[in-house]
Amino acid sequence: MMQLQTLQSAFQDALLQDRPLEPALLDARGVLQFGVYRNAYRARLRAALRDNFEVLPLVMGDEAFDALANAYIEAHPSAHYSLRWFGHQLCSFMRANEALVDHPALVDLARMEWALRQAFDAGTAATLTAAELAAVPAADWADLCFALHPSVQLLELQWAIGPIWHALKSGQTELDPPAALNHHLLVWRQGMNTQWKSLNTAEVVFVQGLLAGQHFGQVCGALAQCVGEEGAAAAAVALLSELLHAGALGALPSQPTEISKY
Incomplete structure (x- = not known):
């Protein structure tokens, strides 16, 4: 034995x-x-990375992606029972090993793809409905904390990788070089479908407030810095409605939480 x-x-x-x-x-x-x-063994790990990052290999090409995959496997051997999670450190590995990456935009692309995978596998939760929101008395709105669905993620990116992702997903092979663009990307799951959207400044402020657990009144106050005092409430309601119809809002708590005066 x-x-x-x-x-x-x-x-x-x-x-x-x-x-x-x-x-x-x-x-x-x-x-x-x-x-x-x-x-x-290594061929299976490379295949797992291709499954978990579908568009990245298409941009890099087989030779460059395999070189990246082999280096990653050497530095981060698989330690999880499921290959679904193999590659969770690839984005940071790419950032730290620039010689293996032809363009820094590829790091943003990898981050986007991993966020979409995480959104797909995120836990389930009840989502807010229009009827439930309409039933909330107007006097209670300021004290409400709107929770986001567990799949929601907000990414801060430096490159416009959305057009590349769309082009390759639709089968195009002729790609324009990515443009530098500081922006935020919202990623979530609606039903069984993963979604993403580039946000403007007001949308970023709004989502950041919800992620921070702020009350609706506080979120409106922060939004006023972007759109002005008079339009803040209307803008907040419009943004809230958009998130609701996108399936990105969780169910309301049973009781509104009061803002501490101390």
């Missing part, structure tokens, strides 16, 4: 470290069979 455990441990170590087994542990046939496992 100890001999089998020793062999299993050596097999695992050699597989993870991408090196051959000690010749004394296997006969010639075993060495050949291990080589098959050794190659298939």
Whole structure:
């Protein structure tokens, strides 16, 4: 039994470290069979990265993406029982290894794709309906905290990667170089479909307030800095309605939370 455990441990170590087994542990046939496992293991991890980042390999090309994947596998061996989560550090790895990435916009593209994957796998939660919102007395609105759906994420990006994503998803191969653009991207899931949208300044302020757990009155106050005092309430209601119809708002708490006076 100890001999089998020793062999299993050596097999695992050699597989993870991408090196051959000690010749004394296997006969010639075993060495050949291990080589098959050794190659298939990394091929499966590269395939998992291609599944988890669908558009990124299309932009980079097979050779460049495989070089990135191999370097990532070496630096971050799979440590989770599900390959669905393999690649969770790829964005930061790309940022730290610029030589493997032809353009910095690819980091933003990878971040967007991973956020879409996270949105798809996010937990389920009841969403707010128009009827439920209409039933809230006007006097209670200022004290309400509107929760966002668990799938909602807000990304701060530096490159306009949306057009590239759309083009490749639609099968186009001729791409314009990405433009530098500081902006925010909202990502969420509606039903079984992942969604994303680029936000303007007012929308960013509004969503950031909701993510921070601010009451609706506080969010309106922050929004007034963007659109002015007179239009803040109307703008907030319009933005709230848009999030509601997009399925990005969670159900209301049973009781409104009062703003502390202290």
